[in-house]
Amino acid sequence: MPYSEQIHQKAVELGKDVIRMTTAAGSGHPSSGLSIIHLVTVLMHDVMRFAPDDPWHPGNDRLVLSEGHAVPAVYAAYADLGGLVGKRRDGAKPLTKADLATLREADSVLDGHPNPAEGFPFFDAATGSLGQGLSVAAGLALAAKLDRIDKQIYCLIGDGESREGQIWEAMDMIAERKLTNVVAIFNCNGQGQADYVSAQQSADSLAAKCKAFGWQVAVIDGHDPQAIKSAVTTGLPRSAPLAIVARTQKGWGCPSLADKSNHGKPVAANKLDAALAELDATAAKLAAASAGRFECAPGKPPSSTRVEARTIAPIKFEAAMEAAGVMDAVRKNAIATRRAYGAALAALGDADQRIVSLDGDVSNSTFADIFAKRHADRFVECKIAEQNMVSAAAGMAAAGYIPFVSSFAKFLSRAYDQIEMAQISRANIKLAGSHAGISLAADGPSQMSLHDVAYFRCATQTDNGQGRPACVVFHPSDAVSAFHCTWLMANHVGMCYLRTHRPDVPLLYAPETHFELGGSHVLIEGNALTIVSSGYMVHVCKQAVETLAAAGTKCTLIDAYSFPLNASPVLAAARKTGGHILCVEDNYLGGLAGALAEAAANSDGDGVRVHAMTVTRIPKSAKSTEDILAKAGLSARDISDRARSIIAG
Amino acid sequence: MPYSEQIHQKAVELGKDVIRMTTAAGSGHPSSGLSIIHLVTVLMHDVMRFAPDDPWHPGNDRLVLSEGHAVPAVYAAYADLGGLVGKRRDGAKPLTKADLATLREADSVLDGHPNPAEGFPFFDAATGSLGQGLSVAAGLALAAKLDRIDKQIYCLIGDGESREGQIWEAMDMIAERKLTNVVAIFNCNGQGQADYVSAQQSADSLAAKCKAFGWQVAVIDGHDPQAIKSAVTTGLPRSAPLAIVARTQKGWGCPSLADKSNHGKPVAANKLDAALAELDATAAKLAAASAGRFECAPGKPPSSTRVEARTIAPIKFEAAMEAAGVMDAVRKNAIATRRAYGAALAALGDADQRIVSLDGDVSNSTFADIFAKRHADRFVECKIAEQNMVSAAAGMAAAGYIPFVSSFAKFLSRAYDQIEMAQISRANIKLAGSHAGISLAADGPSQMSLHDVAYFRCATQTDNGQGRPACVVFHPSDAVSAFHCTWLMANHVGMCYLRTHRPDVPLLYAPETHFELGGSHVLIEGNALTIVSSGYMVHVCKQAVETLAAAGTKCTLIDAYSFPLNASPVLAAARKTGGHILCVEDNYLGGLAGALAEAAANSDGDGVRVHAMTVTRIPKSAKSTEDILAKAGLSARDISDRARSIIAG
Numbered sequence A, B: 001m002p003y004s005e006q007i008h009q010k011a012v013e014l015g016k017d018v019i020r021m022t023t024a025a026g027s028g029h030p031s032s033g034l035s036i037i038h039l040v041t042v043l044m045h046d047v048m049r050f051a052p053d054d055p056w057h058p059g060n061d062r063l064v065l066s067e068g069h070a071v072p073a074v075y076a077a078y079a080d081l082g083g084l085v086g087k088r089r090d091g092a093k094p095l096t097k098a099d100l101a102t103l104r105e106a107d108s109v110l111d112g113h114p115n116p117a118e119g120f121p122f123f124d125a126a127t128g129s130l131g132q133g134l135s136v137a138a139g140l141a142l143a144a145k146l147d148r149i150d151k152q153i154y155c156l157i158g159d160g161e162s163r164e165g166q167i168w169e170a171m172d173m174i175a176e177r178k179l180t181n182v183v184a185i186f187n188c189n190g191q192g193q194a195d196y197v198s199a200q201q202s203a204d205s206l207a208a209k210c211k212a213f214g215w216q217v218a219v220i221d222g223h224d225p226q227a228i229k230s231a232v233t234t235g236l237p238r239s240a241p242l243a244i245v246a247r248t249q250k251g252w253g254c255p256s257l258a259d260k261s262n263h264g265k266p267v268a269a270n271k272l273d274a275a276l277a278e279l280d281a282t283a284a285k286l287a288a289a290s291a292g293r294f295e296c297a298p299g300k301p302p303s304s305t306r307v308e309a310r311t312i313a314p315i316k317f318e319a320a321m322e323a324a325g326v327m328d329a330v331r332k333n334a335i336a337t338r339r340a341y342g343a344a345l346a347a348l349g350d351a352d353q354r355i356v357s358l359d360g361d362v363s364n365s366t367f368a369d370i371f372a373k374r375h376a377d378r379f380v381e382c383k384i385a386e387q388n389m390v391s392a393a394a395g396m397a398a399a400g401y402i403p404f405v406s407s408f409a410k411f412l413s414r415a416y417d418q419i420e421m422a423q424i425s426r427a428n429i430k431l432a433g434s435h436a437g438i439s440l441a442a443d444g445p446s447q448m449s450l451h452d453v454a455y456f457r458c459a460t461q462t463d464n465g466q467g468r469p470a471c472v473v474f475h476p477s478d479a480v481s482a483f484h485c486t487w488l489m490a491n492h493v494g495m496c497y498l499r500t501h502r503p504d505v506p507l508l509y510a511p512e513t514h515f516e517l518g519g520s521h522v523l524i525e526g527n528a529l530t531i532v533s534s535g536y537m538v539h540v541c542k543q544a545v546e547t548l549a550a551a552g553t554k555c556t557l558i559d560a561y562s563f564p565l566n567a568s569p570v571l572a573a574a575r576k577t578g579g580h581i582l583c584v585e586d587n588y589l590g591g592l593a594g595a596l597a598e599a600a601a602n603s604d605g606d607g608v609r610v611h612a613m614t615v616t617r618i619p620k621s622a623k624s625t626e627d628i629l630a631k632a633g634l635s636a637r638d639i640s641d642r643a644r645s646i647i648a649g
Helices: A003-025 A030-035 A037-047 A072-080 A098-102 A133-147 A165-176 A203-212 A225-233 A269-285 A317-324 A327-331 A337-351 A369-374 A386-398 A409-424 A438-443 A452-460 A479-491 A537-550 A568-576 A592-601 A625-631 A636-648 B003-025 B030-035 B037-047 B072-081 B098-102 B133-147 B165-176 B203-212 B225-233 B269-285 B317-323 B327-331 B337-351 B368-374 B386-398 B409-424 B438-443 B452-460 B479-491 B537-550 B568-576 B592-601 B625-631 B636-648
Strands: A062-065 A153-158 A182-188 A216-221 A242-247 A355-359 A379-381 A402-408 A430-434 A472-474 A496-499 A521-524 A530-533 A556-559 A580-584 A609-613 B062-065 B153-158 B182-188 B216-221 B242-247 B355-359 B379-381 B402-408 B430-434 B472-474 B496-499 B521-524 B530-533 B556-559 B580-584 B609-613
Touching: A003 A030, A003 A037, A003 A072, A003 A098, A003 A225, A003 A269, A030 A037, A030 A072, A037 A062, A037 A072, A037 A153, A037 A225, A062 A133, A072 A098, A133 A153, A133 A165, A133 A182, A133 A386, A165 A182, A165 A203, A165 A386, A165 B165, A182 A203, A203 A216, A203 A242, A203 B203, A216 A225, A225 A242, A317 A327, A317 A337, A317 A479, A337 A355, A337 A369, A337 A402, A337 A430, A337 A479, A355 A369, A355 A386, A369 A379, A386 A402, A386 A409, A402 A409, A402 A479, A409 A430, A409 A452, A409 B409, A430 A479, A438 A625, A452 A472, A452 A496, A452 A592, A452 B452, A472 A479, A479 A496, A521 A537, A530 A537, A530 A568, A530 A592, A537 A556, A537 A580, A537 A636, A556 A568, A568 A580, A568 A592, A580 A592, A580 A636, A592 A609, A592 B592, A592 B609, A609 A636, A609 B592, A625 A636, B003 B030, B003 B037, B003 B072, B003 B098, B003 B225, B003 B269, B030 B037, B030 B072, B037 B062, B037 B072, B037 B153, B037 B225, B062 B133, B072 B098, B133 B153, B133 B165, B133 B182, B133 B386, B165 B182, B165 B203, B165 B386, B182 B203, B203 B216, B203 B242, B216 B225, B225 B242, B317 B327, B317 B337, B317 B479, B337 B355, B337 B368, B337 B402, B337 B430, B337 B479, B355 B368, B355 B386, B368 B379, B368 B402, B386 B402, B386 B409, B402 B409, B402 B479, B409 B430, B409 B452, B430 B479, B438 B625, B452 B472, B452 B496, B452 B592, B472 B479, B479 B496, B521 B537, B530 B537, B530 B568, B530 B592, B537 B556, B537 B580, B537 B636, B556 B568, B568 B580, B568 B592, B580 B592, B580 B636, B592 B609, B609 B636, B625 B636
Parallel strands: A062 A153, A153 A182, A182 A242, A216 A242, A355 A379, A355 A402, A402 A430, A430 A496, A472 A496, A530 A556, A530 A580, A580 A609, B062 B153, B153 B182, B182 B242, B216 B242, B355 B379, B355 B402, B402 B430, B430 B496, B472 B496, B530 B556, B530 B580, B580 B609
Antiparallel strands: A521 A556, B521 B556
């Protein structure tokens, strides 16, 4: 049977599966699935080199479905190929046609949108919040380059979706880094959800944009099998990444689904037979209903190996600082946590080839430049495009790397959606946000991260379904703790967030101090009140505690440097000091004081009272950290005053 | 004196101010300021029509400085013009040259980055987190179009900054909506912070991109006064928006600042004279040091009026529902909160011309389409580009409109950085996030908002410096409360976040029930335990309470629909029912239970215990809301079981 007829026949068969499974689910996007059905069929049943019986094979070509709502098409193709599904290799089973009817069920591996972590390892990352897939593809391509694996990364993008700016951040990165193994396929069916797609996202407009971004471009009929195959296979190896602008029809093959009112609507059960009959009629028209044999099959992936996960042996603080050239600062007892992070990161890079570092044009502020100088091949300058940076890191993590993403904590907030998607992907990425809180002072609120502690904390008390938190947080107060927290991040499997600060601070810990996830340290023991803080504010609290001690009032000072916090020792300390905690933070409410209040207000809290001192007004610039703390009511003096008033009762 | 010499002379004078003020501040970005010094001088001292003595004049041309770190150049120009500064018109004073030395001080109106709310009304929005300014400009242009004011909106964008995808979202919107009064000026100095700007952001590349996005483009020397003036003033009125790609030099006029190592570094005090002398030498070279008179001045703004703020009179629930065609659903007692929101929004649109609605291609899900059908002229379809949507809304708010921004709550998380910047701007925008929480079920976690309650709550307990919260939150449980909360949002001055849900639910409230910011309602009174919830989960709790009541256990049920929550009545209710609260949420921890725990753990809490039932595992798809609640341990049965166990003690 000629190639086109084979593909048309298979596309019709899979299209029927798409319609059946969404009808069975009672929700989903059959018309979107049909618009990519030829693209998916040509890729998965012919062009891609991958092993359906080993979706974890590092040599597999990858498909990133950025427009995640069209996923039933991929499920149908994968079931047809008998691809393995399951949360782990152990016990994985081939997906069957019958399984397709479980789409969106609570125990199905077939989630409503791509979701590898729930048992669909063909995908590398969760998608469905639009515009993120091409960045994931960029990350996979970066990893393949490092691994020297010759594989192609295909990414399917909706035309409406390509309005998302992140797509163009990824286009820039892929062109700049000459990731010529990436193929971006724009699915131009012209229909959005609420309306038609804008002329700004027409096939012609997208083609012009892709060219302006430095890509080579092919505009094709996305339902012409031969055109698709030619576009993706001609002219290899490429001199520039390839964008395919594919004109398609939403609800292809099924005229009753072609109108835009059908977006996201399954066919009603009583109209199912009619819809399937429409696809049969389409097949007949294309002469694709003949009995010839389907002979296409995905190619074999190249043999390739990937470094297995292992624990990184502990590294020495002094050695790391020495190698980074920052021992002078250590000896002078004035070194910012962000700088110790940079030194630790570089040392981790020495210890393990899986460590990679991404930064967004601020590496001389985050001190990721220490890593960059020592491991230029594993440093990815992502320029000023944080969303792409985070999703690309998720892509690299899917390929087995341990990406550390450094930026100002404030600028990471631009990528919270991407961070949430990485949580859903269970991506093993490490976020390092510097210049957090108000201690930044002079640059003002546009550069200060103030919501981040409340934001990230909420995920630390959420299980990822693998017995670990959706995210863990480290908030070190000095160079030693920043160093150890960075090492803990590298060895923790799952997302981590490190919060560092701008100012130089003295050391609080001996180099060999033990740190652990959820841990805290008693820095000073007293009897009058327990003061709890983390990060930069530990130093301000220490001043306050010393002032109080000089006047005869001895307070306990605890550095609670990690979430999910083990609150028990903190509450126990509070019970020994009159049952009150004063919690001091350089961010908005809902962070550390929130965690302690939640623990204290629970039955086990034993009546401990939690008093919060946080940033309670939108800040502005001030020339120095001292000035801004005074303005915010968070100076050492403010803290000691508040402590006295609590103690006085 | 010839035009160019005048401008060069003024640019040198202002450049000196830039250097002096950053040296005085001890931080800042003099070299960036110098790279835009001619662009700023031509605009502010000549081309722009605006009244320095009335920065609030609605007819003023606007300048949005997207690359906010270059702000000293604007401060210098504004001081030279004697522009008014101050938080309000009352007591505003002309900025003087001497004031420039207060840059970045705690009480100065001259923040480290543009910050109108702290007393610099020349700007419309805080900038400094990069890539957001052009969207603000788009919003200002949309407002000017509605107001039929003929004014120009200029936006200065850094070359490195133009890597941010949001810039291209704004480029799309401005081209699509033919906002030909927007002039985007790309400042191409070729230097980033950590490295040179990528070739992807070269002047040539940017020019090609702008063309592909449908703009007319002029590439000029950004230090040539005549070229700047010609580019912005020729060919008016334009048929397409204008992008000016200006080649500039970082540290212009001051060779010792030209190297990229100078990014973000002020001149040391002991090198100040030398730097100023370099600028004098540059002036001499340009023959711009002659004694001729500077004759340029900004033009006068066109006379124009703007609707003054006023309270919108209460509207009737039934009338609003009737007009929206949703009374059938009300009568059937099955209407989603998002639908009632859409109906309320449309009614508000009837009541006040300042109400505008923005949506990102999901208006048929958020029900903003009810507004769109009735007020097409005030509906802005922003397509799938949430960051641009939020910043554009901030721009419209700066012009006096009351923008309601509707999308899935999950997709708004993509714009959290923009939302934070809008908080700093004190932008009067209303965010309405639909399909929040796990009740969405089938679509899976990529479409569910789970972090949002903790995230937004942290800002509700932060003062905006005007005696109001940085943000307030409404989380209605039924159509009546959604309706009233929408009205409250319109009348509250400041950012609001409304959280609605997908499922249809019965009514819980009589139409005339009173709702207020921070309020809560006791829905059922009991004696055994107080159960507190909000949004969709109120209905599930109600089922649980009814089951318990049928078995003789009477619980109090409170709907706590707003943050910052007035916790006192809730704690008081708890004290009457044994001192325990069971708090039930469909999101991650840190929201309602966090607020109650913080209140309870405070001294005033009087020992009330707070037990939280929240989403404790990253969710996945399930076919129905019932299925997913059961999977998450949040079914009515789970709630009644937990209540029994708490009561049993």
